[in-house]
Amino acid sequence: MEPATTISLHMSNVETIPGKTIRASLGLVTGSTVRAKHIGKDIFAGLKNIVGGELKAYTELLNESRNEAIQRMMMQAHSMGANGVVNVRFATSNVAAGASELFCYGTAVVVE
């Protein structure tokens, strides 16, 4: 489920956005997604486990999911009238067997 329009805002994980001035702070914005794994990738990752190392199927899955969480956070910020998000933090948790939640949050701001 990719969002129809991709929004791009200024983002950083420090208190400011370097090179810009913050005019207003609009509060907390969050984005999260819960993903389970494709069964085909499951089998492939199982095979990859014979040698260990990087599990590319998982890496890709997590990257996709994290991008989606960020996209949701940006959509929320956008709907509040913000054009930037500062102090972005990420969190990952195992919510159920076979699924992982990726969560990100930050402060929506208006910058110039």
Next chain:
Amino acid sequence: MAESLGLIFGIVFGIIIPLSFPLLSWAMGRWYQGRLVEALDANEKAHGTILQSDRFSSTTKKMDNMTATSATLLHVSICVGPSVGQVVLMWFKGLFGGRLQSYDAVLDYGRREVLFRLKQQADSFGCTSIHNIRLETSVVSFAKNNKESRRSSVEFLAFATGIRQ
């Protein structure tokens, strides 16, 4: 004659075959992960030097004497895990305690690789320095049942603010 044949079959199917898979997997894992580390060493030597100094990458929020034109959020994650054989042998090693060498080799590789990819991403976004680098570790398991849970892997996430000057 028949008894000794039975004994040989017993040894082969009862001991050698069950043991040979973890050992083979352990050996292949060691070899494959050694290759990965070598490749990473070579990559770090070839491309990793640009952003190596304090001036260009830091874990602090302060950005003194820097005139940034724009900034962007960088984030990279990687999933790594030891091989099945390594997990089995680690279990035996765990009975005695001490350093679990194959596990910390894998984790060390993952952490270095994720930092290297962060630098690559910074380069591809045209950033000249990386600030406020944060590294997070979490156990990711997509196993559908308990039996598979030892197939869990470790995710390393690195995120930072990239600065364009």
